[in-house]
Amino acid sequence: MGIFYxxxxxxxxxxxxxxxxxxxxxxxxxxxxxxxxxxxxxxxFNMFYFITSYGTLLAVTVFVYVQDKVGRGLAYGISSGFMFVAIPVFLFGTKRYRYKECKGSPVVQVLQVFVAAIRKRKAEFPYDTRLLYDHSPEPGEARIYHKDKLRCLDKAAILTKEDFENNRFSNPNPWRLCNVTKVEEVKMLSGLMPVWSTTILHLTIHSQLSGFTIQQATTMDASIGNFQIPSASFYTFFTGSIMVTLAIYDHLILPLLKKHKMSEKTGLGLFFAILGMAAAAQVERRRLSVVRAQRGSNTLTLPVSAFMLLPQFILVGIAEAFMYSGQLDFFTRESPNGMKAIGTDLFF
Structure with a gap:
């Protein structure tokens, strides 16, 4: 059991x-x-998620069939084989990739700003913001100028005599004093939190489809003639709608838009997610009414078509296409240059 877990x-x-x-x-x-x-x-970003969805499509069709007809061992073996092939393919391009210089952990920078601000919570703000510590950023690093928001974090850039460990010509202790650029980067990251919070409930919708909705399909009639569709294969409609939506948006809609905002794309995704959950509620209401009517029956399969689940799979798939690519693009563009990794990690 240890290996299993x-x-x-x-x-x-x-x-x-x-x-x-x-x-x-x-x-x-x-x-x-x-x-x-x-x-x-x-x-x-659109192609990245399109290809990811294509892999998911194979998983819920080909691999589900292999698991049901042959065995899980072969299915896991094929998946492992693809991963082993991916490693040399990735390494083949190492000399062609563009690399950015590593400038330390962005998590440490966030902690430094918060620790320095807390240490100086009783310090008085200077009468002029130009008196804040605005030491030139490191070579290759863009300067960010002070903005009047989240002023509590500005205290990390207030100069005091304890900030320099040895003498006034030494480098300041980064846990006591941070320059304005670092403080502003943390402010920019904090500004992403409200947008990030919108993904939390959306991800619960995703887990709803991959868990509860698949279980619903196992209790419903999923046959076409004499062919019985595996309940896990209904996930195909979810990934298929993602791929179709991304293809239409990338090749037909995007070229017509002179200006497009990622926040609008995210909002459109949330709208379709609401429609998808409304459809899911109606289907579950219908399914439960049949369960009550069939009480006492020994039939394991309800006389309700599993294809009633398609609207919620399709609508949430459309929502996922807009949300995933829109927010990934948003976090990458809006994150500070030194914190792009945290920006994308917030989404995942």
Whole structure:
């Protein structure tokens, strides 16, 4: 049993590590100062999720069939084989990738700003914000100028005599004093939290489809003639709607839009998610009424078509397409330059 519980945990850690790393590595290959490459980055996010959904589509069709007809061992073996092939394919491009210089952990920077601000919580603000510690950022790092929001964090940039460990010419203790650029980067990251919070409930909808809705399908009639559709294969309609939505948006809608905002794309995703859950509520209401009517019956399958579940799969799939690509693009663009990794990790 120990191996049984360890394997899924290891799989979850590895999968999420790959997803967050790839979504961070991809945007690094585009120069945001180049307008042409900046425009191509939106297509990257759409294609990234399109290909991810294609893999999911194979999982809920081909691999479900292999599991049912042959065995789980072969299905897991094929999946492992694809992962082994992916490693040399990824390594093949190591000399062509664009690399950005590692400038320390962004998590440490966030902690430093908060610790410094707490230490100086009783310090008086200078009469002029230009008196805040605005030491030049490191080479290759863009300067960010002070903004009048989240003023409590500005205390991390107030100069005091205890900030320099040895003498006035030494580097300041970063846990006591942070320059304005670092403070503003943490402010920018804090500004992403309200948008990030909208993904929490949306992810519960995703888990609803992959868990409860699949269980609903097992109790309903999922046959077409003499062919019985595996309940897990209904997830195909979810991934299929994602792929169709991304293809239509990327090739038909996006070229017609002169200006598009990722916040609008996210809002559209939330709208379709609401419609999907409304449809799910109606289906469950109908299913429960049949369960009450069939009380006392020995029939395991309810006389209700499982295809009633399709509207919620399709609507939530459309929502997922807009939410996933929209928020991934939003977090990547709006995160500070030194905190792009945290921005994409927030989404995953």
């Amino acid at each position: 360890t394997a899924p945990c290891s799989l979850a850690i590895g999968a999420e590590g790959i997803k967050s790393s790839v979504s961070g590595l991809g945007p690094d290959q585009f120069d945001q100062k180049d307008e042409k490459e900046k425009a191509q980055m939106t297509h990257f």
